[in-house]
Amino acid sequence: MRSTFEEQLNNLHLRFSEMGMMASEAIMKSVKAYVNHDKALAREVIENDRFINKREVDLEKKSFEMIALQQPVTSDLRMVVTVLKASSDLERMGDHAVSIAQETIRVKGEVRIPEIEKDIADMGDLSTGIVEDSLEAYLKEDSKMAKEVADQDGNIHIEGKQINDACISAMQQSSDNVLSGSSYMLVESYLERVSDYATNICEWVVYLNTGHVVELSQKHVADEDEE
Amino acid sequence: MRSTFEEQLNNLHLRFSEMGMMASEAIMKSVKAYVNHDKALAREVIENDRFINKREVDLEKKSFEMIALQQPVTSDLRMVVTVLKASSDLERMGDHAVSIAQETIRVKGEVRIPEIEKDIADMGDLSTGIVEDSLEAYLKEDSKMAKEVADQDGNIHIEGKQINDACISAMQQSSDNVLSGSSYMLVESYLERVSDYATNICEWVVYLNTGHVVELSQKHVADEDEE
Numbered sequence: 224m225r226s227t228f229e230e231q232l233n234n235l236h237l238r239f240s241e242m243g244m245m246a247s248e249a250i251m252k253s254v255k256a257y258v259n260h261d262k263a264l265a266r267e268v269i270e271n272d273r274f275i276n277k278r279e280v281d282l283e284k285k286s287f288e289m290i291a292l293q294q295p296v297t298s299d300l301r302m303v304v305t306v307l308k309a310s311s312d313l314e315r316m317g318d319h320a321v322s323i324a325q326e327t328i329r330v331k332g333e334v335r336i337p338e339i340e341k342d343i344a345d346m347g348d349l350s351t352g353i354v355e356d357s358l359e360a361y362l363k364e365d366s367k368m369a370k371e372v373a374d375q376d377g378n379i380h381i382e383g384k385q386i387n388d389a390c391i392s393a394m395q396q397s398s399d400n401v402l403s404g405s406s407y408m409l410v411e412s413y414l415e416r417v418s419d420y421a422t423n424i425c426e427w428v429v430y431l432n433t434g435h436v437v438e439l440s441q442k443h444v445a446d447e448d449e450e
Numbered sequence: 451m452r453s454t455f456e457e458q459l460n461n462l463h464l465r466f467s468e469m470g471m472m473a474s475e476a477i478m479k480s481v482k483a484y485v486n487h488d489k490a491l492a493r494e495v496i497e498n499d500r501f502i503n504k505r506e507v508d509l510e511k512k513s514f515e516m517i518a519l520q521q522p523v524t525s526d527l528r529m530v531v532t533v534l535k536a537s538s539d540l541e542r543m544g545d546h547a548v549s550i551a552q553e554t555i556r557v558k559g560e561v562r563i564p565e566i567e568k569d570i571a572d573m574g575d576l577s578t579g580i581v582e583d584s585l586e587a588y589l590k591e592d593s594k595m596a597k598e599v600a601d602q603d604g605n606i607h608i609e610g611k612q613i614n615d616a617c618i619s620a621m622q623q624s625s626d627n628v629l630s631g632s633s634y635m636l637v638e639s640y641l642e643r644v645s646d647y648a649t650n651i652c653e654w655v656v657y658l659n660t661g662h663v664v665e666l667s668q669k670h671v672a673d674e675d676e677e
Contacts, residue, residue: 280663287531294521304514304534311538318646391632395625401618408632409639419545436507 228293232302235285236362239306239313242278243358243424246313247351249275249320250417254347257327257410258340265327268320275317282310301431309361309427312420316354319413319420330406334399339389339407343414346382350414350421353379357424361431369428372421373439379418386411455520459529462512463589466533466540469505470585470651473540474578476502476547477644481574484554484637485567492554495547502544509537528658536588536654539647543581546640546647557633561626566616566634570641573609577641577648580606584651588658596655599648600666606645613638 226234249268256264286307289295295303353375360369387408394404422440429437453461476495483491513534516522522530580602587596614635621631649667656664 276665283531283535283663287527290517290531291523291527296518300514300518304510304517307531307534308510308538311535315542391628394621394628394632398622398625401621401628405618405621405632405635408636412636412639436510438503 228289228295228299231285231289231293232299235282235289235303235306238278238285239282239310240358240362242275242282242310242313243354243361245271245275245278246316246320247354247358249317250323250354250414251347251351253320253323253327254344254351254410254414257323258344258347260327260331260335262328262331265324268324272317272321275314279310279314282306298434301434305427305431309424312423312427316417316420319417322413323410326406326410330403333402333406335403336389336393336400336407339386339393339404342382342386342389343407343410346379346386346411346414349375349379349382350417353418353421354424357421357428360428361424364428364431366429366432369425370439373425376418376422376440379415383411383415455516455522455526458512458516458520459526462509462516462530462533465505465512466509466537467585467589469502469509469537469540470581470588472498472502472505473543473547474581474585476544477550477581477641478574478578480547480550480554481571481578481637481641484550485571485574487554487558487562489555489558492551495551499544499548502541506537506541509533525661528661532654532658536651539650539654543644543647546644549640550637553633553637557630560629560633562630563616563620563627563634566613566620566631569609569613569616570634570637573606573613573638573641576602576606576609577644580645580648581651584648584655587655588651591655591658593656593659596652597666600652603645603649603667606642610638610642 249271252264253268255261256268286303289303290300353372356372356375357369360366360372390404390408390411393400419440426437426439429435429439476498479491480495482488483495513530516530517527580599583599583602584596587593587599617631617635617638620627646667653664653666656662656666
């Protein structure tokens with residue numbers, strides 16, 4: 224028996240949320256692998272990324288079919304379009320988890336800086352938290368929560384700046400710190416990007432509710448004075 | 451008089467291509483600003499990013515209307531969905547141009563390493579070239595060209611690795627090189643990402659022609675041995 228459109232839509236939502244959890248788990252694991260120098264876990268993240276990619280393709284196909292066969296309008300169409308667009312954000316999160324996992328493998332046996340690794344771990348928790356909260360706002364279709372989650376993005380960038388500054392100092396102090404310090408800076412930049420994608424998810428939650436595309440991300444333009 | 455669906459579709463294509471050119475120009479200018487230490491140009495890139503973001507929103511709205519009002523199927527729907535999805539890739543390119551522009555402003559008056567800046571400029575040319583070629587493949591709906599363009603992505607990653615290695619050496623040689631060296635590494639990572647987005651555009655071209663979602667990106671998994 225052919226399922227109703229409503230059933231299909233619920234299923235689409237569910238599968239999107241699952242994809243979100245896969246992406247969130249990938250980030251969590253990649254940071255864990257990175258700070259624990261756990262190459263086996265890093266390889267697992269890289270290996271499992273194909274499931275996230277596959278899920279995006281599945282969601283694209285399913286959304287396409289639903290639009291083509293059922294021709295939904297207004298709020299139903301909006302839900303399908305949201306899944307179609309926001310699944311890209313989740314897929315990119317997975318890509319960044321892979322990049323962090325690759326750094327785990329690349330930077331092996333180097334001098335480590337435990338204080339900065341602690342900060343990276345904290346920033347990883349912060350990023351994963353924002354991703355999970357953005358998915359919760361999506362599941363609840365809660366615009367207010369989505370806006371609050373997006374506001375946390377500022378904390379990520381403050382944390383990120385502190386990590387960058389600490390890396391620069393450490394590398395200037397000793398050339399032994401250059402390999403690990405430059406790696407921390409890259410991982411920090413990936414985590415900032417992950418948080419940006421979570422903010423995009425929040426923007427989609429608002430769109431889902433209101434039909435309006437909003438800009439929740441805070442632009443972090445360097446505010447130095449002109450020369 | 452209401453325009454025909456075909457006219458609307460052509461218009462959508464055109465506006466997507468224009469968005470691609472805006473993104474491509476932003477990357478070109480951001481790299482130019484970065485290597486010429488041109489903060490005014492960097493600010494222009496940051497300022498103009500809102501036009502790229504606005505264009506994505508416009509394309510989303512237009513695509514949504516076309517689906518809701520005209521209920522296209524098969525290849526027509528595929529074209530609209532492609533614009534809906536691929537416009538995210540162009541928007542992200544713009545974001546990375548902004549990140550490069552922000553680095554131009556952040557790293558001011560530091561010791562520079564001309565040889566590496568030359569390599570960054572070359573890599574910028576390579577990335578912008580790939581972006582432009584991917585857009586040409588899109589306009590021509592040429593799957594063969596799209597696959598060839600995606601193949602060039604490997605060169606970007608080779609070039610990127612060389613830049614990274616040069617930065618690490620320079621920073622290890624002298625602490626005076628730490629600020630600029632770490633900045634070059636970040637800019638290099640942004641350019642690699644831009645090239646990944648261009649590869650995504652190529653994948654969309656193949657989808658447009660065949661209805662099949664393909665994976666053209668080469669995964670650059672670190673290939674070090676297990677410990």
